[in-house]
Each structure stands twice: as C-alpha cells, then as structure tokens.
Amino acid sequence: MRKTKSIAEIGVYPPPAGGISVHVERLCDTLEQKQIPFIIYDGNGENGEKKRAVVPIPEIEKWAWKYLWQKNEDIIHNHFLRWQIRFTLSLLKLKGKKIVHTVHSLRNDGTQLGLAQKVMVFLTGLLSDHFVAVSEEVKEKLLELRIPERKISVIPAFIPPTTDLESDIKKIPDYVLKTFTKYPQVIVANGGVGNLYNGEELYGLDLCIDMFTKLARENKKLAFVYCITHIGEQALLEQYTERIAAHGLEERFLLVQEKIPFYPLIQKATLFVRPTASDGDAISLREAIYLGTPAIASDVVKRPNGVITFVNRDADDFTKTCREVLYAPPTDLLQYRQEQERYVEQLLDILL
Structure with missing residues (x-):
C-alpha cells in the first residue's frame, strides 16, 4: 500500500490571528479533513492556547539549520518571508524532499541585493520545486529576482472558513x-x-x-x-x-x-x-x-x-x-x- 506523504507546514499559527496564520490554520483544517498527515512548525512559539498541537520555533534561523539534520516530513511547505529561511529549507531538496514556498508578500524586499544575497536567492530558486505567489504583483517581483517562471503559480491565500x-x-x-x-x-x-x-x-x-x-x-x-x-x-x-x-x-x-x-x-x-x-x-x-x-x-x-x-x-x-x-x-x-x-x-x- 502506498504511503501517504506527510507535510511540514512551516510558518505561524494562531494566536495571534493574522493573514498568514489564518491561512495556515485553514489549510491544516483542510488537510485534516482529507486525512493528509502534517506537522505545524509555529514561529509564534508558545503564544496563547492553540487549537491543535504545534512544534514551537521561537528562534527561527537556528531552528531551520537544526531541522536540516533531523528526520523531516516528505513535503516542506514554507510560509516565512525571509530569503534566509527559504534558502535554508530549500537545502532539504538534497535529502530528496519536495520544497514549496508560499510567498505571501515581497513588500519588504529591497530592489538592490548584495552579491551574497543574489547567490542565495538564485540557489533557492534552483533547489526549490515551486513558489506559490499570492498575487500577480508577487509573481512579477519573483520574476525580477530571476526565479524560473515555470516554478511559479499565482494562487490567492484565501481558504474558506471550515470551523463551526x-x-x-x-x-x-x-x-x-x-x-x-x-x-x-x-x-x-x-x-x-x-x-x-x-x-x-x-x-x-x-x-x-x-x-x-x-x-x-x-x-x-x-x-x-x-x-x-x-x-x-x-x-x-x-x-x-x-x-x-x-x-x-x-x-x-x-x-x-x-x-x-x-x-x-x-x-x-x-x-x-x-x-x-x-x-x-x-x-x-x-x-x-x-x-x-x-x-x-x-x-x-x-x-x-x-x-x-x-x-x-x-x-x-x-x-x-x-x-x-x-x-x-x-x-x-x-x-x-x-x-x-x-x-x-x-x-x-x-x-x-
């Protein structure tokens, strides 16, 4: 019998409620309904009472490097906005993992990147399987950063509420x-x-x-x-x-x-x-x-x-x-x- 692949949802989970955390929560509701196994790695840490179990990650950069050497899920779905995190997680491709980044915003990205940053973005684009841009504007910015167009899909982050x-x-x-x-x-x-x-x-x-x-x-x-x-x-x-x-x-x-x-x-x-x-x-x-x-x-x-x-x-x-x-x-x-x-x-x- 074919094993169902597990997903690592890496980002933030409410509380507090925000655009990204609500998106992650509702996506997990959908995964649960479809009986797809997942683990939530929550950058909000121990902040408030959670609806479901999460793995708190208060120091995100340190955790990302440690995660490379741990047992990982089959599919890595990252929601964090920093290229440093995207790059670190994309290295899991070398372990045979599928790497998908949902890019909720590029508002804070500077147009002038240093050489090291450009190399990091290039390698992230090379190693990652796919980038989900939440809007056409985000897609255009990814293209400006030379992320391959074949790896970009525009899908808004909205998921209908599934709670009572x-x-x-x-x-x-x-x-x-x-x-x-x-x-x-x-x-x-x-x-x-x-x-x-x-x-x-x-x-x-x-x-x-x-x-x-x-x-x-x-x-x-x-x-x-x-x-x-x-x-x-x-x-x-x-x-x-x-x-x-x-x-x-x-x-x-x-x-x-x-x-x-x-x-x-x-x-x-x-x-x-x-x-x-x-x-x-x-x-x-x-x-x-x-x-x-x-x-x-x-x-x-x-x-x-x-x-x-x-x-x-x-x-x-x-x-x-x-x-x-x-x-x-x-x-x-x-x-x-x-x-x-x-x-x-x-x-x-x-x-x-």
Missing part, C-alpha cells in the same frame, strides 16, 4: 453582537492602530473615523465595528478614542481589542472596508466576497474581482464610495464565491 459558525459566534462579546441587533446597518473593518506607512496610518483607522463621522450624521441607523489586531503606538489609539468620543459616537463606533473570530462579523455586516495605505492580497477582502458582503478597499494594489475601490488616502472619495454602496449595494456577489472556493484545491495539487 455558531461556536465562533459564542466567542464574540455581547456588546459587539448587540451592535448588530441595535443598528440595521453595520460597517466592519480590522487592522492595526498606530502603524505608520509613509507617515500615514497603514490600516486607515483615521479614514474610517472621518468617514463614519460624516455618514453617522446622515444615517442614525448606522454603526461601525473596528477589530484591532495589534497596537503600534498606544498614544495614537488614545487620540482616536478621544476623537470618537468628541463626536458622541462611542456607542456607535466600537474599537474592539479582544481577540475574536472576525469572519462572523463580516458575514453579519452591511459593508466591509479595508482602507490600507499599502497591502498585499488581503484575505479579509476575499472573505467578504465569499460571504456575500460588499467590500470597499483602497486602490493601492490590484484588488480581487468584486471589490469596489476608492482613491488611496482620499477621505472624500472613501466617504462618497461608502455612502453609495450603503444606499445601493451590489447584487451580483454570488458569482465571485465559486472563484474563491477553487484556490485551496489548486494549492493541494501543487503540494501533493
């Missing part, structure tokens, strides 16, 4: 759920606070507050829930809280700091917004499309089919676009759902 919706709703505080009961229209967003990009709020909480302040005067049945994923600067969070209170909107604009499942809120929402100043292929946008919730995002990168865009960092255009969608939401989102469902099968075809 009712059990996840129970993890959401009552004060958040009551907002959806009290107000017929609720806008939701998530992201950090106080993370600056070119001097601007990266996740656009300031734009959300400005937009909501205007629309709240027009529509008394409107509320906003912003789930904070992390805080870069506490002083900025305090300023935003004061700004909301100054307009008397503290009961209608919630800043949620508890770590809760976010997709049930997207499903309940009237509108999901992502006004980021820089971005990759945001899983939350694809989640909204999959769940049938209208989504608005900045035009800072190419967005998925079905997402409505506004001019990046243009507060007036953001407000105008939100107003239009709230009054006349799109009715054709179902056509994009099947597109989102195909991605995980495409990924499994490459891995297996």
